[in-house]
Amino acid sequence: MSLKETDNFKLLKSIQEIKEFDLATYEHCCRVARIALNVAKYKGISGKDLETIGVAALLHDFGKTVIPKNILNKPDKLKGYELETMNSHAFLGSFLLKEHGIISDPRILKIIYFHNFDGKTDDDFIEIVKSADIYDALISDRPYKKTLSHQESIMEMQINPNLKKRLDLENVKILSIIENPNTLPQLRPVFI
Numbered sequence: 034m035s036l037k038e039t040d041n042f043k044l045l046k047s048i049q050e051i052k053e054f055d056l057a058t059y060e061h062c063c064r065v066a067r068i069a070l071n072v073a074k075y076k077g078i079s080g081k082d083l084e085t086i087g088v089a090a091l092l093h094d095f096g097k098t099v100i101p102k103n104i105l106n107k108p109d110k111l112k113g114y115e116l117e118t119m120n121s122h123a124f125l126g127s128f129l130l131k132e133h134g135i136i137s138d139p140r141i142l143k144i145i146y147f148h149n150f151d152g153k154t155d156d157d158f159i160e161i162v163k164s165a166d167i168y169d170a171l172i173s174d175r176p177y178k179k180t181l182s183h184q185e186s187i188m189e190m191q192i193n194p195n196l197k198k199r200l201d202l203e204n205v206k207i208l209s210i211i212e213n214p215n216t217l218p219q220l221r222p223v224f225i
């Protein structure tokens with residue numbers, strides 16, 4: 034079953050809410066959705082499952098709309114309670130989307146809840162969104178870190194122990210192919 038018209042409206046409103054709160058978070062969510070959908074498509078995922086991954090990826094950081102701006106945009110690495118507050122955005126996002134009647138699909142809520150889980154899960158959809166999220170964070174400019182190239186980001190995901198323990202390396206391998214700017218466009222699956 035596909036998303037109903039009312040669901041689409043609620044979804045657009047939520048995306049707009051992210052945009053109004055913080056443009057960088059909104060742009061990150063859009064990129065993560067594109068990347069996650071391409072990884073999923075590369076793995077042969079289609080139809081409703083693809084929709085589940087796309088919606089979850091688009092809203093994965095919805096919980097950041099209730100994180101104080103001084104923590105969200107702090108130009109240094111977060112520590113202590115600030116880090117705990119930031120990490121709570123996954124739970125908060127899933128909770129708020131459910132409580133406000135925006136998302137009722139338990140699979141979407143589960144992906145949002147666990148997308149920043151500090152370890153691997155046995156849920157391929159969570160792992161796809163998580164890998165797209167981490168990859169985009171690495172290649173993007175953040176207040177506390179410099180931008181990495183595609184190659185450097187893939188390397189970091191493969192060898193950094195903190196990232197390696199959280200990532201499914203098959204997804205990293207797929208990212209290394211489909212996001213590689215040197216791969217011929219006709220060899221790259223382009224979903225959106």
Ligand SMILES: [Fe+2]
Nearest residue numbers: 061093094166
């Ligand atoms: Fe994110």
